[in-house]
Amino acid sequence: MDPQNTEAKVLLSRAKTFRLHTGNLVNRSRLKKKCPGSTSEELRDCIQATMSDWVSMKKAASPGFPDVLDCSFPEATETITPEEREELKVSVKLFLCEAGQSAIGDAVDLACQTLAVSQLDSVIIAPPPPLEADQSLAHLQPAWEQLEALVRSQKIAAIGTSDLDKDLLEQLYNWAQVKPSSNQVNLASCCVMPPDLTAFAKDFDIQLLTHSDPKGQISTSLERLTLGESFQSLSLLFPLPTNIACV
Template identity: 75%
Template sequence: MDPQNTNRSTEAKLLLNHAKTLRLHTGNLVNRSRLKKKCPCSPSEELRDCIQATLSDWFSTTNLSSKDLPHTLDCSIHEATDAITPEEREEVKVSAKLFLCESGQSSIKDAVEMACQTLAVSQLDSVIIAPPGPLEGDSQSLAHLQPAWEELEALVRSQRIAAIGTSDLDKDMLEQLFNWAQVKPSSNQVNLASCCVMPPDLTAFAKEFDIQLLTHNDPKELMSASTFQEAVQEGVQDLNITDWRLEWVLRYSVIVKSRGIIKSKGYLVSARKASP
């Protein structure tokens, strides 16, 4: 390793060792040639590639200084950002899916605020929530969903989100949520890997109450703690990051309404260092 790379590696370690929070923005994946060449087999592999490449690019191009050691490290590739201009805002739809990686640690507001700031918009058109799965041995319940949904409802009332949706709810759970919620779910994603045909009872309920049924191929756990740590280690070599935990992942897409094409897409990631 040449002296410049050795110095950058040292600076990177200092920054990550001091920081308490890591915020990462992959930039627009439609434009990032380094990532466009890859054809990941799954959303998990795509996210891993994005984290590794973004960290690697950020540490190799950013002017690092150990004199200023921030508690929050913001890693983004400025050339690849995809802010939406006021002139084009009416022409595009901004949708997001938020994966919460830890139970009992709601970070929905932080994720939505970061998405709005990153894309330079005041409101996201739709957000679908994928809360962490219930603890082993427990079944999913309305009580498990309520805290996250209440936070989403608050963001609808403050006009940060226009519409909110759910993921992987069967007919009974969707009905319970619909009856309880003040802001009703506008959509529900169904994973066709576990359900080749939409269940008739779910289809009937969704049609009756005007809930859009969508399909997806995301795994139940988008990224495990060990996979996240491996991706960071690949981006910042020779660094022990076993005390870092993935907090949430927000995947967004900006779609041109008139043409139905994706103008931009990317990931926002937040991780936190575990308290000693």
């Protein structure tokens, strides 16, 4: 058995927190292809390439090691300089795996640290599954309260949502202390913005954005890794164009 594979398996079995950062610079040579066919394919390939490289290298110690494992490569990361920061808007999308307590604060801190910024201009949350059958305000409240605290501490300037219909967006808006500034709509679910959602967003100055992130792409990509481990905390950073970090 490959001793490096054995080492990786032992470390993964002991870790409570696993941080995987594919880099915010896409290295096509590592992916061994010119251009992915879809965002899901790019996500899967980035994770697999990063994991493969991590398994084959000597594991570097990180704060809390071995409870905390960092799977990252400095050469694939580029921070934002103070001069660039004036010209860039940094947005982060968080794909929540479950309702209730989450690592939102850790994810925001990790994104800021990675990009060398003190504040994120906006953070959008993708609700945890199930997205439709059991979607309710109570399902969103714990995560939203954490985001509100980060706004008050000036770690985030604005917060938004993803895939909320008009009724749920209205419930969130009426309940929240820090109002949603945006809501993403999946292009796969509609060709035209729903009129009731458009009217509500216009009345309350909520920006409607579009996205094409397949539902369940995070969980599907992780399943394909076949890690076989259970972590108390799992943070993933993926590359997106134009200096946007995704956690």
